[in-house]
Each structure stands twice: as structure tokens, then as C-alpha cells.
Amino acid sequence: MLQSIFYGLTIGGILYITSIGLSLTFGAMRIVNFAHGMVYSVGAYGLYYLSHSLGLPFLVAALGSLLLAIPLSYVIERLVIRRLYGQSIDYAIVATYAVLLIGVDAIKWIFGPNPLPISDPVGISLNLGFLEMPVYRLIIIGLSFLIFVGLSIFFKKTIVGKIVVAGLQDREAVRSLGINIDRYFAIVFVLGSALAALGGVLYAPLSTVQPYMGFQVLVLTFAVVIVGGMGNFRGTAIAAFSLGLIIALTGRIWGPAAEAMVFVVMAVVLIIRPIEV
Amino acid sequence: MLLSVENLDVHYGSAQVLHNVSLHLNPGELVCIVGRNGAGKTTLLKTIGGFHAPSRGKVSFKGQDILGLPPEKVALKGLKYVFQDKRVFGELSVRDNMELAAFPTKEPLSEAVAKLVAIHPKMEKLLGSKAKGLSGGERQILLIGRALVGAPELLLIDEPTEGLAAIIIGQIVQILLSVKSKLSMIVVEQNLSTVARLADRIYIMKEGAIHREITDPEIIRQPSLYENDL
Amino acid sequence: MLKRIEQSPPLTLLVVAAAFFVYGYSTSLFKITDFIIFTIFVLGFDMAYGQMGKLSFGHMLYYGAGSYGAGLCAIHVYPDPFLAILAGMIFGAALGLILGPVLVKLKGAAFALSNLAFNQLGYFLVLVPFAPVTGGEDGISLSFNSYGFIDFSDFNFRFYFYLACLLGVVFLYQRFTRAPYGIFLRATKENEIRVRFLGYNTQVFKVVTFVISTTLSGLAGALNALNLQFTNTSLIDPTRSVEVIFAALMGGAGNVLGAVMGGMAFMTIRQYLADYLVRWEMFLGIALLFIAFKLRKGLYGVLAKG
Numbered sequence: 020m021l022q023s024i025f026y027g028l029t030i031g032g033i034l035y036i037t038s039i040g041l042s043l044t045f046g047a048m049r050i051v052n053f054a055h056g057m058v059y060s061v062g063a064y065g066l067y068y069l070s071h072s073l074g075l076p077f078l079v080a081a082l083g084s085l086l087l088a089i090p091l092s093y094v095i096e097r098l099v100i101r102r103l104y105g106q107s108i109d110y111a112i113v114a115t116y117a118v119l120l121i122g123v124d125a126i127k128w129i130f131g132p133n134p135l136p137i138s139d140p141v142g143i144s145l146n147l148g149f150l151e152m153p154v155y156r157l158i159i160i161g162l163s164f165l166i167f168v169g170l171s172i173f174f175k176k177t178i179v180g181k182i183v184v185a186g187l188q189d190r191e192a193v194r195s196l197g198i199n200i201d202r203y204f205a206i207v208f209v210l211g212s213a214l215a216a217l218g219g220v221l222y223a224p225l226s227t228v229q230p231y232m233g234f235q236v237l238v239l240t241f242a243v244v245i246v247g248g249m250g251n252f253r254g255t256a257i258a259a260f261s262l263g264l265i266i267a268l269t270g271r272i273w274g275p276a277a278e279a280m281v282f283v284v285m286a287v288v289l290i291i292r293p294i295e296v
Numbered sequence: 297m298l299l300s301v302e303n304l305d306v307h308y309g310s311a312q313v314l315h316n317v318s319l320h321l322n323p324g325e326l327v328c329i330v331g332r333n334g335a336g337k338t339t340l341l342k343t344i345g346g347f348h349a350p351s352r353g354k355v356s357f358k359g360q361d362i363l364g365l366p367p368e369k370v371a372l373k374g375l376k377y378v379f380q381d382k383r384v385f386g387e388l389s390v391r392d393n394m395e396l397a398a399f400p401t402k403e404p405l406s407e408a409v410a411k412l413v414a415i416h417p418k419m420e421k422l423l424g425s426k427a428k429g430l431s432g433g434e435r436q437i438l439l440i441g442r443a444l445v446g447a448p449e450l451l452l453i454d455e456p457t458e459g460l461a462a463i464i465i466g467q468i469v470q471i472l473l474s475v476k477s478k479l480s481m482i483v484v485e486q487n488l489s490t491v492a493r494l495a496d497r498i499y500i501m502k503e504g505a506i507h508r509e510i511t512d513p514e515i516i517r518q519p520s521l522y523e524n525d526l
Numbered sequence: 527m528l529k530r531i532e533q534s535p536p537l538t539l540l541v542v543a544a545a546f547f548v549y550g551y552s553t554s555l556f557k558i559t560d561f562i563i564f565t566i567f568v569l570g571f572d573m574a575y576g577q578m579g580k581l582s583f584g585h586m587l588y589y590g591a592g593s594y595g596a597g598l599c600a601i602h603v604y605p606d607p608f609l610a611i612l613a614g615m616i617f618g619a620a621l622g623l624i625l626g627p628v629l630v631k632l633k634g635a636a637f638a639l640s641n642l643a644f645n646q647l648g649y650f651l652v653l654v655p656f657a658p659v660t661g662g663e664d665g666i667s668l669s670f671n672s673y674g675f676i677d678f679s680d681f682n683f684r685f686y687f688y689l690a691c692l693l694g695v696v697f698l699y700q701r702f703t704r705a706p707y708g709i710f711l712r713a714t715k716e717n718e719i720r721v722r723f724l725g726y727n728t729q730v731f732k733v734v735t736f737v738i739s740t741t742l743s744g745l746a747g748a749l750n751a752l753n754l755q756f757t758n759t760s761l762i763d764p765t766r767s768v769e770v771i772f773a774a775l776m777g778g779a780g781n782v783l784g785a786v787m788g789g790m791a792f793m794t795i796r797q798y799l800a801d802y803l804v805r806w807e808m809f810l811g812i813a814l815l816f817i818a819f820k821l822r823k824g825l826y827g828v829l830a831k832g
Binding site for chain 3: 073076099102109117118128278289
């Protein structure tokens, strides 16, 4: 039981890190960004390439792969997202899904369709007798808490954070003060994408990397965003960890149903509290 | 002339909401725009502020054509639009609201806050509280305070007294009159007794067009002389 | 010219029938049968998207329900092909009736993603818990009774029968959209609150439309099960939902000819170009981007104007 809770927190941590960007674009720009899943895969494959193909140390490879996500997400924002602003949400769904498809295929082209393994970079476990805790998973949980605290400070204390908070509530009013809100949303978009790439980096050693991993995580992160509320930072965190625990605990009872439970929760939430996009 | 609007047509989809609207504003003037709901007052202000693109017409501010500029650029030129419905940033504190206003104008926060406190000293105590906790009147004052940051020359204020109690309306009127020496204003206002106290000049709008202009101070002070024109 | 055809129901039927005849006899009836099935699916999807303005990202669920409905009926009830088709439609309709009342209240992204979530759930149910019945990933193979020339293992018969089904669907689609019902539906899409103020129950309209959409999708799925003589999880795979979206958008949403053109164009690309297009998903992605930015009215929009 404790073991499942521990694993659930790990999954929750990764879901949280991956979901932030999606929640922000959803809340700020009213755009459903399927391309988010692609950046996640790019993080994981970047890690694979830099650490396994080039043989760089894990930390360097992880950092390198985050740096890769930044220009990529900037290009996506410029060429696709920005042109969809204020338009029918259907086209946003279609266009960003198209970006995801292109990304998935590019990955298959470069790395082939088969799953590739990445080994646990720490490889040590803390054994407490009743509970075995791989250090790598502890790091993930710690990192997700650090990011939560860091983002809370960012949105409370920095001017960029405050502009985004204000813009989430009332975009036009921010503009009326003389602030080019799109620029700040773009910064946040890139930040959120880099975090998605970090999610991919962190998840890769727990499983394998495979071309459709972005699609799979996307549906889960959507569930997080819908359960937690769009553009709601604290809600996103609570939803991510709750769903992580649901996945782990369901998995303990009946393995195959683990992820299906998430959709049940998401459907229930949507029915109780429909979103207006 | 500080602002001149010529032959403005605005459409929403296929429906035309402004018809050939022309108006002007001299430096130091406070002009009120009155009219019923749906007369096009807000659309007119938003178009001047850069939030809507007109299908025809010209808007110049300080002799410069500002049509087509995005609203943030218009604001930085010294023409600020103050939204109706008391739209403050509720999740931020009053001080943060002022900081956001000060940030693009590069005015120090302390100066910006001083401007707010100057128009309403009670704000000093509320600086740390979240803006969503303010009363309607306080919100409106915060909006005006935010707009005063930088060195604006023209404020477009949309329905500042809507939904406020008479005593609060009196405060708002006092504030507007007190800043009048420093800048010009166009105020959209439904309440004609307020208009009578504020306006140097009045435009009456009806069905998307300027219906009448009133310049005579004697008439302005007596709403009964023009209330039937609305 | 397209508009004139679209405005006359008999002419539309004639043109659609002629198009599939010419295409079928100049290539292969066997292949074009697939095209017909897919076009029925596009019409079903378009009932929700084109007529009601609701983009579903999980329509494979209803298609898959039709396939499994037909398959399970043939195995567990009686291997009559018509009974199987009816069962597929009933499965599609039942899902629409159960999920519709909740789903149609949602808009935009919520509608799209809820359908996707239910599609994921359906895929999972078929894959794991119901695997003893559905055969899991491997699926089940099917055989059906034949009566004289009514023989679903003969592709000539299938071609004609499926074409008749498509023409029936086209006929009904046009009847629906032309009836006052269709006009209400489009008015609801434009401004739901106003229609509600007029005293109409928009919820009922929307649920009915959604059920028509899922029933037609179920029909397409059932026809496909008869065509393939098997069902497996690829017929309910949520990642394939994008195919029908792509076809509907490419053809032009909201009218029969657009859906038919979209269905034919998509299948043509997949049948004949996919061999040369090594990077199929990349092609699909680039084409979708092009549609989303430059071809919003679809082929129908371009051709009807020119």
C-alpha cells in the first residue's frame, strides 16, 4: 500500500510538471494545445540521444534536452499557436494535433518505431524494510515540490508572473495598461513547454521512450487540467497528485485499469463542472 | 485639438454598430458621451482605444494617426481606456495592480502608488489586500488610479459611476474634477445629474450615431433640457 | 455548379452514385467498397460537426461499437448479416443515447476531449475486461449466412449493397438538414440562447442529432465488420479518430457533397499515395495544418466558389 502511494506520488509529480504548461495555455490563450505532447516526447528522445548515442552524463543530457525544447516551443508558438488566437477552437485542436502528428512521425523517422530503454541514472534504492524507495523516484517527487514552490513564488513575486496572473483573468485590461500581453504569454508558453520536456526527461528512465509516448501523456495531462481547472496552478498540482495516486492504487488492484480510471474521473468532473471553451 | 475622430464606421460581422461618427476633443476638456444602452458608446471608446478595428474612418491623437495601433501602443502614447464593470485584477493586491500599471510606463512604483493615495487617501491602508475584496467604489478609484500612472493626456472612462451609491458617485465626481487640471477626459455616463456636474461638452449618441452635441454650459447644467433626446 | 447539385436531392443522389460507379469500375469494386464505408462514417461524423458544430475527437468509439455490435451478434445470436448490421446500428445508437445527454451540453474542447476520454475507455474495455468476448487485441473472425445472391463474401454484392446504404444515408441526411429540424439545428449552432428563448428545447434537438451521428457511425462500423469478416481493436482505436476529422474538414463540413468528397479524397490518398508516402503521419499533419490555416471551407468551399 505504502509502496503504491510512493509510486503514485512519482507519477503525480511527473504529471504535475508536464501539465503546468498545458493548463496555462488553456487558461491564458483558450487554446487546446495538443503539440504539448510532442515537446514531452522531444524531451525524452533528446535525453536518449544525448545520453545514449552521444554518451553524455545524465545531468548534462537532461539539461541539453530542456534547452532543445525552448527554441522548438518558441517556433511552435510563433508559427502555429499565435495564429490561432481568438479563432474557433476547432482549428486550434486540429492544427496543434497536426503538429503532434508531425512530431511523432519525425521521431519515428529518426529513432525508429520501437521503444528504446533508458536506464535509471541513480540506480540506488533506500530500503526501509516495509518500503523500498528508489532514489531516482525520490528526486522526482522532490523536484516536483521544488517546481511547485518556485512557480508559486514566480506568480506571486515577479512582474512577469503578475502580468500573467492578471492576463489570465482579463487580457484586454492588461493591454489597456500598455502591456503587450502576447509577449508574456509567449514566455509562459516556452516555460511550460520546457517543463513538459522535463516531464519527458524524468519519465524516460522509469519506462522506455517510444514515439507515441506524447500522445499517451497528453490525454492524461488533459485529464489533470480539466480536473484541476484551467489556468489554476494549485488545482493543477492537486489534480496531478490525486490522479497519480489513483493510477497507482488502481494499478495495485487491477493493473490494466490504471489509466482507464483517470478517464472515468475526468468524465465525471466534466459532467459535474463543464468547462466553457 | 487633442483628439479627432472622423467618419467612423464600425461593424460586428455584418451588423453596423457605428455610423459615420465624428467628434473632437480640445486639451483640458472633459466631454461626456450619453445615450441609451446599445447606442454604441462603449464601441466608440474601444475603437478609439485600439480594441476594435473600424471599417472606415480616421482617429488622430495629438495630430498623429493612431488607427490600427494595438491597444497597448495607444496606451503608451498617453491615451488610456478605463474599462467599465470595475474590472480590477482581483487575484492581485492593490499595490500589484498599481505595479502592473507602472511597469510599462517605467514610472517608479512609489510615485504610482502616491498618485492613487492622492486621489483617495484611504487606499493607503488597502494596498496589501487583494483587489477582489474592494468595494465597487474602491475598485473604480483603483481603475482611475491605474490609468493616471505614466503621464496620460487623455482618459476614456467607461461608465465610472454605474451601480454605485449616490455618496460614492459624489466621491468619484470629485476625483474626476480634481484630476481635470492635468488631463483631458471622455466619460461615458448614463446618469444625467452626474453629467451635469462633470461635462464641459456633451455628445448624445443614438443608434450608433452622434445625435446631438451640446456646448452651452447653461443647457448642460439642466438635464431636463436634453433628457428627451436620449 | 456544386451548389446547384447540393440543392437538388435527386441530383445529389445521382452524382454520388455515378461518382462511386465510375471510380469503382475504373479501379476495383473491392477497394471502393472501403471508400463507401468510410464516406458513411464521414457523414455520421459530419452530422455532429457540420450540422451541430461539435467536433468530436473520439468518434472511433461509435464506429467500433458498430463493428463489435455486428460481430458479437453474428457470433452469439445468429449469423444473419442484416441482423448484424441492425445490431451495429443499435449499439451505436445506444451509446449515443447513454452519452449524448451529457456530452451535447459540452462545447468546443470539452466536447472534443470528453469524446476522446470515452473512446479511450471503450478501447480499454474491449481490449482487457471484455477480452473473453471480444478476443482482445487479436479480435474475432466472423462468417455470415448467405441467401442466394445475397452473399456478403462476394465483393460485387457488397459494393452494390453498400452503395445502396450510402445513398440511403445521403437521402436521409438531406431530408434531415432540409426539414425545419435542420434549420433549428443550425440556428442553435449560431445562437443557442436565442433559440431557447423562442421556447424550443435545444437539448432534445442536440441529443437526437448526436444519436443520429453515432447510429450512422455504428452503421459504418458494422458494414466494415462484414466487409473485413473480422473485428479487432484497431476498429475502435482512439488515435484513428483523426482520420474522419481530417476527411470531414478536407471535404468541407456541413453538406453531403463535402463529406463525400472528403471521404473519397482521404481514402484515395490512403489507398494510392500511402505506398509512396513513407511518412504517412507527417503528410497527414502537414495537410491538416494546411487545412486549418488555408482551406477552412474545404474542397467543397473551393469548388463551389470557383
